Amino acid sequence: MPSSCRSGVCQSCLMRAREGTPPAAAQSGIKDTLRAQGYFLSCRCVPEGDLSVALPEDGAGRFASTITGIRQLSDTVMELRLARPEGFEYRAGQFATLINGQEVARSYSVASVPELDADLEFQIALVPGGAMSGWLANEAAAGTALHVQGPNGHCFYACADREQPLLLAGTGTGLAPLYGIARDALRQGHTGPIHLFHGALREPGLYLHEPLRALASEWEHFHYHACVLNGPAADEVHVGPLDAWLLETLGTLKGFRAYLCGAPEFVKLMQRKVFLAGVSLQEVFVDSFLPAKAP
Amino acid sequence: MSTLYERLGGEAAVNAAVDVFYRHVLSDDRINYWFEDVDMERQAAKQKAFMTMAFGGPHNYTGDDMRNGHKHLVEKGLNDSHFDAVAENLAKALAELNVPQAEIDEVLALVGTTRNDVLGR
Numbered sequence: 001m002p003s004s005c006r007s008g009v010c011q012s013c014l015m016r017a018r019e020g021t022p023p024a025a026a027q028s029g030i031k032d033t034l035r036a037q038g039y040f041l042s043c044r045c046v047p048e049g050d051l052s053v054a055l056p057e058d059g060a061g062r063f064a065s066t067i068t069g070i071r072q073l074s075d076t077v078m079e080l081r082l083a084r085p086e087g088f089e090y091r092a093g094q095f096a097t098l099i100n101g102q103e104v105a106r107s108y109s110v111a112s113v114p115e116l117d118a119d120l121e122f123q124i125a126l127v128p129g130g131a132m133s134g135w136l137a138n139e140a141a142a143g144t145a146l147h148v149q150g151p152n153g154h155c156f157y158a159c160a161d162r163e164q165p166l167l168l169a170g171t172g173t174g175l176a177p178l179y180g181i182a183r184d185a186l187r188q189g190h191t192g193p194i195h196l197f198h199g200a201l202r203e204p205g206l207y208l209h210e211p212l213r214a215l216a217s218e219w220e221h222f223h224y225h226a227c228v229l230n231g232p233a234a235d236e237v238h239v240g241p242l243d244a245w246l247l248e249t250l251g252t253l254k255g256f257r258a259y260l261c262g263a264p265e266f267v268k269l270m271q272r273k274v275f276l277a278g279v280s281l282q283e284v285f286v287d288s289f290l291p292a293k294a295p
Numbered sequence: 296m297s298t299l300y301e302r303l304g305g306e307a308a309v310n311a312a313v314d315v316f317y318r319h320v321l322s323d324d325r326i327n328y329w330f331e332d333v334d335m336e337r338q339a340a341k342q343k344a345f346m347t348m349a350f351g352g353p354h355n356y357t358g359d360d361m362r363n364g365h366k367h368l369v370e371k372g373l374n375d376s377h378f379d380a381v382a383e384n385l386a387k388a389l390a391e392l393n394v395p396q397a398e399i400d401e402v403l404a405l406v407g408t409t410r411n412d413v414l415g416r
Binding site: 268271272275276280281282284286 | 318322335336338339
């Protein structure tokens, strides 16, 4: 069985119980509809009795797909495009698990918007020695088959109040879901200010700099704030820690809805900071990019 | 005669109070280190459940839950001074939200009933 996060998040180890009842811990966090059909997470399953199990079938959240394109967005980030399988319904900002022919499974945020983009698009960081990113960079190409499972996650645009100010903050490829959420919000006619902060170690890590600047000039209420930890950088790019600069730029965050994506340490730090700066607990949405763990 | 929970404003009041209260807690150096490693999303749900209980609303907390939930903290030295500080922040939050003193006293009395369970006595 493929597995990735071993924390109950990626759901790449999904299996189905034919007979017997999976323990509650192995079913926590999966969709009601799947739970009702006996699906469970095998990496967290310590059976309490006899259990007859089966692999998930296509259609039960696992879809066959084909790569339609791979290109470099920067030295360390690739854009992967897949044909969107029929029946794969998602919302911008959710994530999916990719499973290649060698049963390597990794979860990535979807960067595309279903209503705007025909393909499924992902922004994938090249991880040194990474099983999936290495395979994508060196072996996969347009036409290569793989499976997509999902979507999962609650980090998407669903504002009842179109005027609510939005804060989208992410580091590295944490930008992928935020890019989808921002475009989805604009598409749905969000009128409140949208502030997108992207942080990178160095300037080449701002891999969507030009598209985001273009989006900002197209929409008056969309603001793109680029930030790198280490200079040098262009005039419009801030050099310094993202959290401090974000709070300095926006001041109080009372009334904001916040979406925070990227490295777990960044997300955790920002959750606390934006809450203390005025965002209600219920208005904080996060997506922590957990690294894959060895089984 | 309406219940305390109804007089305070039910779930909407709980939601408003949780934010103000928990912000005070995280800003209070006497106790915020207890919350350093918590998962904020889970914490939001827990704080809401706690506040609902403190307001006399519908909840499922038992004395054993309180005992088990704080056991690992008691082992690390959680004591009356921390309990008092949390109660103080709660009173402060409610006062800011213009809850009358009589109701604040009722809330504190309810919270006080959990002291021995929380501190494992």
